[in-house]
Amino acid sequence: MSAHAASAGxxxxxxxxASAYHESLLRSPVFLGMVMFIGSEIMLxxxxxxxxxxxxxxxxxxxxxxxxxxxxSTAINTAILISSSFTMHWALVSVxxxxxxxLVVGLGVTLFLxxxxxxxxxxxxHALGFVPSDGAFPSTFxxxxxxxxxxxxxxxxxxxxxxxxxxxxxxxxAEHLGLEVTGLYWHFVDVVWILLFSILYLL
Numbered sequence: 001m002s003a004h005a006a007s008a009g010x011x012x013x014x015x016x017x018a019s020a021y022h023e024s025l026l027r028s029p030v031f032l033g034m035v036m037f038i039g040s041e042i043m044l045x046x047x048x049x050x051x052x053x054x055x056x057x058x059x060x061x062x063x064x065x066x067x068x069x070x071x072x073s074t075a076i077n078t079a080i081l082i083s084s085s086f087t088m089h090w091a092l093v094s095v096x097x098x099x100x101x102x103l104v105v106g107l108g109v110t111l112f113l114x115x116x117x118x119x120x121x122x123x124x125x126h127a128l129g130f131v132p133s134d135g136a137f138p139s140t141f142x143x144x145x146x147x148x149x150x151x152x153x154x155x156x157x158x159x160x161x162x163x164x165x166x167x168x169x170x171x172x173x174a175e176h177l178g179l180e181v182t183g184l185y186w187h188f189v190d191v192v193w194i195l196l197f198s199i200l201y202l203l
Contacts, residue, residue: 052140084113085190111159158182
């Protein structure tokens, strides 16, 4: 009974610590800075989407010619990127409760999935059969997917740094601001891709 009570007390203490950290996180200049940065990135993507919609709705046929989009293979790649959001969440939850195994494995899997997404995206580019100079659709297609790919690359770089730091034991329930910022950015990248895939590949 005493061991059980001690375990329950530890869980309650960890939960309280995670809640307190979350409240302080919302007042962190670094975290708020990332929120503002993501806000500017949303406006950047909005401008690219606006250009895409303008070009699309001034043409009667989509995708403006005999271009074929590999929807099926890209759907698999989309599932890979969405899965990375879940593993990123696992890593964040793990660090809030000082579970080092979940932190390290979660970050490692997230990084692997992100790099896999980029590799498959590059493979898709080589197999498309058209280039940006081939017309309006290829230009907007490469602009949007390329911009997103650049953001995934930045996210993968942040994940690599976070992964190495987690291996070295730099994160704890009381101190993991860098990981929270990385997780926020990675979730943003995933949400943007879901919108991009839905609009560019499915609509």
